[in-house]
Amino acid sequence: MIASMTAFRRALASPATHFRTLHAIIPQMVDGVPLVRRTSRFAEAIGTTAGGRQIIIYSPLSARAIADVERTAERVCAIRSPHLGEYRILRDELLFTNSLGESHTGDIIIEELPAGEPFGFGSSQSSHALGEGLVRLREHLQHISFTHNNLRAENIIVGDDGRLHPIRLHYGRFGGAYDDFGPLFDLVASLERAERSENGERSENKGKNCENRGENGERSDVVTRYDTVANEEQKQNMLASDAPSPAYRVTATPATNYSADEIFAPHEGFARARRGGRYGFFAVEDRATDNRFGATDDGVGVTDYGFGARAEGLHVAIPFVYLWADDFREGRAVVETEQGVGVIDKRGCEILPAVFDDVRYDVSAGCFEARLDEQRLLFGYAGEPIDNPAK
Amino acid sequence: MYSQVITRCHRTAFVIAVDQSSSMQGETTVDGRRMSKAEAVALITNSILEELLLRASHSSGLRNYYDVAVIGYADERVYSLIEGEEGFLPITSLAQKPVEYAEWQAEHTLPSGETVRVTERIPQWVHPSAAGSTPMYEMLDTVAEMVEGWCREPQNHESFPPMVFNITDGEPTDCDYNSLRSAASRLRSASTADGETLLVNIHLSAEAKSQLVFPRAEEVISAGEYARLLADISSVMPEPFNQPILDLRGDHATPPFVAMSYNASIVDGFSMLNIGSYSVTNLQ
Numbered sequence: 041m042i043a044s045m046t047a048f049r050r051a052l053a054s055p056a057t058h059f060r061t062l063h064a065i066i067p068q069m070v071d072g073v074p075l076v077r078r079t080s081r082f083a084e085a086i087g088t089t090a091g092g093r094q095i096i097i098y099s100p101l102s103a104r105a106i107a108d109v110e111r112t113a114e115r116v117c118a119i120r121s122p123h124l125g126e127y128r129i130l131r132d133e134l135l136f137t138n139s140l141g142e143s144h145t146g147d148i149i150i151e152e153l154p155a156g157e158p159f160g161f162g163s164s165q166s167s168h169a170l171g172e173g174l175v176r177l178r179e180h181l182q183h184i185s186f187t188h189n190n191l192r193a194e195n196i197i198v199g200d201d202g203r204l205h206p207i208r209l210h211y212g213r214f215g216g217a218y219d220d221f222g223p224l225f226d227l228v229a230s231l232e233r234a235e236r237s238e239n240g241e242r243s244e245n246k247g248k249n250c251e252n253r254g255e256n257g258e259r260s261d262v263v264t265r266y267d268t269v270a271n272e273e274q275k276q277n278m279l280a281s282d283a284p285s286p287a288y289r290v291t292a293t294p295a296t297n298y299s300a301d302e303i304f305a306p307h308e309g310f311a312r313a314r315r316g317g318r319y320g321f322f323a324v325e326d327r328a329t330d331n332r333f334g335a336t337d338d339g340v341g342v343t344d345y346g347f348g349a350r351a352e353g354l355h356v357a358i359p360f361v362y363l364w365a366d367d368f369r370e371g372r373a374v375v376e377t378e379q380g381v382g383v384i385d386k387r388g389c390e391i392l393p394a395v396f397d398d399v400r401y402d403v404s405a406g407c408f409e410a411r412l413d414e415q416r417l418l419f420g421y422a423g424e425p426i427d428n429p430a431k
Numbered sequence: 432m433y434s435q436v437i438t439r440c441h442r443t444a445f446v447i448a449v450d451q452s453s454s455m456q457g458e459t460t461v462d463g464r465r466m467s468k469a470e471a472v473a474l475i476t477n478s479i480l481e482e483l484l485l486r487a488s489h490s491s492g493l494r495n496y497y498d499v500a501v502i503g504y505a506d507e508r509v510y511s512l513i514e515g516e517e518g519f520l521p522i523t524s525l526a527q528k529p530v531e532y533a534e535w536q537a538e539h540t541l542p543s544g545e546t547v548r549v550t551e552r553i554p555q556w557v558h559p560s561a562a563g564s565t566p567m568y569e570m571l572d573t574v575a576e577m578v579e580g581w582c583r584e585p586q587n588h589e590s591f592p593p594m595v596f597n598i599t600d601g602e603p604t605d606c607d608y609n610s611l612r613s614a615a616s617r618l619r620s621a622s623t624a625d626g627e628t629l630l631v632n633i634h635l636s637a638e639a640k641s642q643l644v645f646p647r648a649e650e651v652i653s654a655g656e657y658a659r660l661l662a663d664i665s666s667v668m669p670e671p672f673n674q675p676i677l678d679l680r681g682d683h684a685t686p687p688f689v690a691m692s693y694n695a696s697i698v699d700g701f702s703m704l705n706i707g708s709y710s711v712t713n714l715q
Binding site for chain 2: 045079086
């Protein structure tokens with residue numbers, strides 16, 4: 041059940057009764073009500089504090105929003121990057137009442153913000169320092185293969201530790217190769233011009249060799265370095281564009297009687313579960329009566345739901361080998377390994393090899409849209425390439 | 432059809448029509464509390480407006496995603512409930528109107544099963560009122576003209592079609608049932624390239640036996656004469672909304688579903704609409 045934005049706002053006004061664990065949060069108030077805004081997929085409570093720490097709380101605006109960021113949240117937690125803050129999904133954390141007066145729970149995300157200041161014109165740092173910080177951040181994100189996808193000033197915090205910290209990580213994807221630093225370097229170039237103007241400096245080259253990316257676009261060393269590197273990488277990406285052909289390999293090794301760190305509600309007879317940081321699937325009978333797995337009364341099946349769940353008597357259909365896995369839909373599940381993102385069927389056979397940056401399953405069309413570097417590739421239900429990628 | 436994302440380029444329109452006739456002095460139960468229907472109508476209307484405002488609120492400010500009209504009808508009159516405004520106004524203009532906040536004691540059930548009362552502050556654009564007759568035909572006629580005019584605007588041609596919420600206890604006094612059906616049919620036929628206008632009736636009843644959102648036609652049969660009439664004039668929810676409606680209902684009912692609720696706000700249903708553009712650069 042997705043909470044309305046109104047319900048989310050009312051929950052923030054009374055955290056002790058509307059959150060399972062976050063009782064001590066203090067929301068930012070405007071006109072006596074909590075400040076709530078939205079992005080494309082989440083409602084967000086910015087300016088919230090918890091025990092003196094700044095956090096953002098996100099509530100999904102659609103049913104798919106949380107599932108879409110699960111993989112990112114898992115990886116952020118696992119890699120412990122000095123540039124990426126804590127970003128966690130809290131299951132069933134939000135307690136709210138729907139239009140029918142029924143009590144429901146909802147998943148939320150909390151993102152801890154580092155102490156610091158805004159990026160850009162609100163920063164006390166020089167444009168040179170910000171530019172150098174961007175270069176370091178870009179190198180780091182490339183190193184961990186993370187693409188933010190919506191890098192702009194309001195999504196960057198200049199930390200007291202001197203590092204730049206991207207926030208609103210739900211835009212991001214691991215495994216991406218898309219460079220979205222351009223607008224930030226343009227902003228740094230604008231800051232440089234403003235600083236020069238303030239200092240009364242006049243460049244001899246002013247008005248000459250301008251690029252189209254900014255007015256009177258003088259580019260400092262750091263920005264020019266970025267331009268050169270980004271152009272070169274773009275060329276290389278364009279060359280490496282051969283589409284992989286699908287491979288088929290059985291990977292399932294059934295076992296029995298596992299416990300799991302977390303078990304998710306079953307879909308199509310399979311319950312996705314996490315154990316030791318890896319995802320796999322239990323085979324279940326789809327007997328849930330209240331959309332909450334664990335409501336069985338015959339002693340067979342999952343006897344608890346959520347964190348620390350026990351799966352007594354359950355059959356491990358697909359072993360716990362994936363960094364992340366989505367639920368089965370129409371017999372297909374998107375999975376991620378160290379090598380990339382792919383698709384499996386209910387026997388654990390690879391339908392698409394796990395080599396892509398991202399794969400999205402269009403259930404209604406029965407096809408997969410895969411992303412590899414800058415390429416969009418389409419595959420049919422059986423993994424066959426579809427010729428027209430522009431479809 | 433019914434797939435257009437609601438953005439600043441492809442805006443949509445919402446009309447909330449509020450029955451303020453004397454029959455609204457009767458009682459009903461909403462949000463677990465007994466109150467007059469007039470209070471319930473104001474509560475639901477203000478909740479819808481609050482949700483619409485929140486869904487347009489980005490960090491860069493309020494985005495002009497839709498036009499809104501709030502129409503009252505009672506005592507043989509149809510009138511705007513937003514002071515100083517006639518017809519549609521952009522959501523950004525509504526946000527600039529001064530608004531009072533009222534404190535409201537809501538019931539909330541904790542995971543332990545314990546019920547607690549929580550004080551909530553709710554914006555009050557619309558206040559309870561109940562006097563006079565119920566000119567529902569005239570309201571439908573007036574709103575039909577409004578949405579037809581909105582759909583004719585070239586910039587709205589590709590937009591998600593208007594949604595009209597009629598909040599009432601369902602007792603029209605200015606027409607027979609067939610005339611009401613005709614007026615509703617005209618209203619529903621106003622269309623954009625993305626579909627016909629959706630007429631959603633929110634029915635408030637004195638009987639608190641059940642609450643329903645997006646019922647199947649059979650589920651309304653036992654709900655009384657006026658509920659059946661309102662179900663009759665409501666839109667049938669288009670196929671793309673079937674799965675979100677099932678999620679909302681939490682059951683496995685078989686479509687089609689009626690665009691109607693029974694003693695319940697419909698605010699949860701806004702999660703079904705694609706409000707808001709993607710700001711993500713390489714994802715669609």
